[in-house]
Amino acid sequence: MVASSMSLRIQVPFKIVVQRDDVLRIVADTDDGAFGLLPNRRDCVAALAPGILLYQTATDGEVCLAVNEGVLVKTGNCVRVSVRNAIEGRDLDQLRAAVEREFRELDEQERTLRSVLAKLESGFIRRYARLLHD
Template structure:
């Protein structure tokens, strides 16, 4: 028994792999391993490395941005914003740390700045309303 893995990006299909024996993904709660007979599940993915092994015997690694994973029957769907494939695990780990996690912190900074602007706007609006 095996699984069918699809890694989806906003603009297309990154990977469509048949005969997958096992998958390991990084969720927001930690590492999660999937085998063909595992119950159906869904998980929020953190930026990290996905590892999967095919029946042909090869282990494949890919760097993934945050997203979601859904396992239903023998189908596993991973939907992420960005993905990078590679055989060198150290190189992929460095890419995740440099690109994906750095962008996440920049996005958090932008959200914080927007929240401050909105808060300031609401304060000023409230002051004008009471005058």
């Protein structure tokens, strides 16, 4: 039987980002370059590189996602993508702005984390030094 669409699920560790049953085509990036998936393509597994994943539906047209590295598995008409992070956008300009916002937030979280770790380390060193002198 010839299928006309695919089921697509894109997930990150803490949630499902995309769950669609009407996907016409998918384009993803690997370290060896981009490749496309159509409904009747053979089953495959691919290690995804950070980049843009694109899928198309009849109702929404092309949808872009910025994805971090991960894995794509196609079995039959089901495509499952598991990545560390994914940000959805309707066009590349909107997606670029969303990615920049996300990076700024991550940078701020990393600065806060580094500050907390530095305080923990200095407290540990002070207590250890005190323990050695007592």
